[in-house]
Amino acid sequence: MGITINQKRYRMIAAAAVTLALLALVLVGCERGATSTGEIRRFELITRSDTLNIGDRVTFEGFTFNGTMPGPQMVVNEGDTVEITVINEDNVTHGLSIHAANAQTSNYVGNIAPGETRTLTFTADYPGVYMYHCAPGGHGIMAHTMGGQFGMMVVEPAERYQMEKDLGREPDLKVYLIQHEVYADGRDFFDGKALYVMFNGETFRYVREPIPARPGDFVRFYYLNVGPNLTSTFHAVGGIWDHIYYGGNPNNLMHGTQSVISGPTDSWVIDWVVPDSGPFTLVSHAFGTQAIKGAIGVLDSREDAPRVGEIRSEGRDTPPVDDPKRFVSPFGLGSDTLDVPVRFRSGDRTLIQMVGNSYYPKRAEVPVGTTVTWINEDVFDMLEGELTGKHDVVVVQANGNERFRSELLDHAETFSTTFTEPGEYEYICSIHPYMRGKITVVGE
Numbered sequence: 001m002g003i004t005i006n007q008k009r010y011r012m013i014a015a016a017a018v019t020l021a022l023l024a025l026v027l028v029g030c031e032r033g034a035t036s037t038g039e040i041r042r043f044e045l046i047t048r049s050d051t052l053n054i055g056d057r058v059t060f061e062g063f064t065f066n067g068t069m070p071g072p073q074m075v076v077n078e079g080d081t082v083e084i085t086v087i088n089e090d091n092v093t094h095g096l097s098i099h100a101a102n103a104q105t106s107n108y109v110g111n112i113a114p115g116e117t118r119t120l121t122f123t124a125d126y127p128g129v130y131m132y133h134c135a136p137g138g139h140g141i142m143a144h145t146m147g148g149q150f151g152m153m154v155v156e157p158a159e160r161y162q163m164e165k166d167l168g169r170e171p172d173l174k175v176y177l178i179q180h181e182v183y184a185d186g187r188d189f190f191d192g193k194a195l196y197v198m199f200n201g202e203t204f205r206y207v208r209e210p211i212p213a214r215p216g217d218f219v220r221f222y223y224l225n226v227g228p229n230l231t232s233t234f235h236a237v238g239g240i241w242d243h244i245y246y247g248g249n250p251n252n253l254m255h256g257t258q259s260v261i262s263g264p265t266d267s268w269v270i271d272w273v274v275p276d277s278g279p280f281t282l283v284s285h286a287f288g289t290q291a292i293k294g295a296i297g298v299l300d301s302r303e304d305a306p307r308v309g310e311i312r313s314e315g316r317d318t319p320p321v322d323d324p325k326r327f328v329s330p331f332g333l334g335s336d337t338l339d340v341p342v343r344f345r346s347g348d349r350t351l352i353q354m355v356g357n358s359y360y361p362k363r364a365e366v367p368v369g370t371t372v373t374w375i376n377e378d379v380f381d382m383l384e385g386e387l388t389g390k391h392d393v394v395v396v397q398a399n400g401n402e403r404f405r406s407e408l409l410d411h412a413e414t415f416s417t418t419f420t421e422p423g424e425y426e427y428i429c430s431i432h433p434y435m436r437g438k439i440t441v442v443g444e
C-alpha cells in the first residue's frame with residue numbers, strides 16, 4: 001500500500017514542479033522583454049574625422065559619431081525594435097558595435113567603406129545602460145574607440161526600478177553620465193596613461209556648469225565608463241548611493257554603497273535621494289589617475305534650483321575655438337608642447353615606434369647623416385587596410401612626389417633610412433593616412 005501513497009505523492013510533486021517550471025518560463029519571458037512593444041525606433045549615426053573642444057580651450061582631433069564625443073544618446077524601451085543606420089562620410093573605414101544588441105552586429109554594420117551606408121535592426125530585449133563604439137574590425141576597433149567614437153544607449157525596463165516602486169514616483173532628474181579618457185598618442189594608449197579623464201566630453205564640465213537639483217530630489221544616474229582602459233569608482237562626496245543596479249538591469253539590485261566600480265564598458269543605474277543642500281562633488285575616486293585629470297563634476301543642491309529634468313551624455317556640439325591653448329591629436333601632430341620634438345645627437349640610436357596608430361616620438365630632430373629606424377610595435381598585424389596594425393612610412397614632398405616609401409611592416413619589423421640632406425620630412429602611413437610624423441634634419 002505504501003507504494004500507492006508514494007506514487008500519489010510523486011504525481012503531486014511532479015505536477016507542482018511542472019506548474020512551477022511553466023510559471024518560471026512565463027516570468028523569465030517577462031524579464032527578458034520577450035513581449036514586443038510594437039514600437040520601431042530609428043537612429044542615424046554619421047561617422048567623420050573631426051576637431052572638438054574638450055574643455056578649457058583645449059581642442060582634440062579624432063573621429064566622431066554625428067560630430068560629438070561622446071556621440072548621440074539613444075534611449076529606447078525594452079521590447080522596441082531598434083533600427084540604426086550608419087552613414088560613413090569619412091575617407092577611412094568605420095563601423096559600429098552596439099552592446100544593447102544581443103546579435104553579432106559586425107555582420108551588419110562592421111567594416112563600412114567610405115561613402116557607404118548600412119543598417120542594423122534588432123530588438124531591445126535586455127534593459128540597461130549600454131556602450132556603443134566604432135568597429136571597423138580588428139585593430140581599428142580599439143584605435144577608433146580611443147579616437148572618440150563611442151556613446152550610450154539606454155534600454156528602459158518594462159518593469160519599473162525598485163526605487164520608483166518604493167517612492168511611488170519617477171525621478172525628478174535623470175543624469176546620463178559617460179566617463180572616458182583622452183590620450184596624447186598611441187604609446188600612452190597602450191600604457192593606459194590618460195592625458196585627460198572626463199565626464200560627457202569635457203574636463204571638469206560639471207564643475208564649470210554644476211548640475212542643479214533640490215534637497216529631497218529623486219535623482220537617477222545612468223553611469224557608463226567607456227574607458228577605454230581605466231577602471232573607475234564613481235562616488236558622490238557626502239552621499240551614499242541608495243539603490244544601484246549593475247548594468248542598469250533592474251534585477252541586479254544592491255543597496256547602500258559609497259561607490260560603484262566600473263571597468264571599461266561597465267555601467268550602472270544609480271537611484272539616489274539628495275540628502276541635503278550644498279554641493280555634492282561627483283568623482284571617480286581614482287584620484288591621481290582620473291579625478292585630478294578632469295573626472296570631477298558637481299551636483300549643486302539648493303531649495304530654489306531650476307528643474308532641468310535631464311542632463312544628456314553627448315559632447316557639446318560647438319565649433320572648435322580659434323585660439324586653442326593646446327591641440328591634442330592622438331594619431332597626428334598635436335601642439336609641440338605636448339608632442340615634444342625629441343632631439344637626437346650624432347651617433348645616437350634613433351628609433352621611432354609605430355604604436356596605437358601613431359608614431360612615437362611624433363617629432364624628431366636629427367643631424368644630417370643620421371640613420372633613422374622605424375619599428376612597428378602594434379601587435380595586431382592580421383587583416384588589411386584600416387582593420388590592421390600594419391604600418392609604413394611615406395615621405396611626400398610639397399609637390400606631391402614621394403621622397404621615399406618603406407615596405408609595409410608587420411609587428412616588430414623595422415625599416416631604416418639615412419638622411420643625407422637637411423630639411424623637414426613630414427610623413428604618413430599609407431593605409432592610416434591620419435597617422436602623421438615629422439623628422440627635421442639639421443646641418444652640421
Ligand SMILES: [Cu+2]
Pocket residue numbers: 047063093094095134135136144149
Ligand atoms: Cu571609426
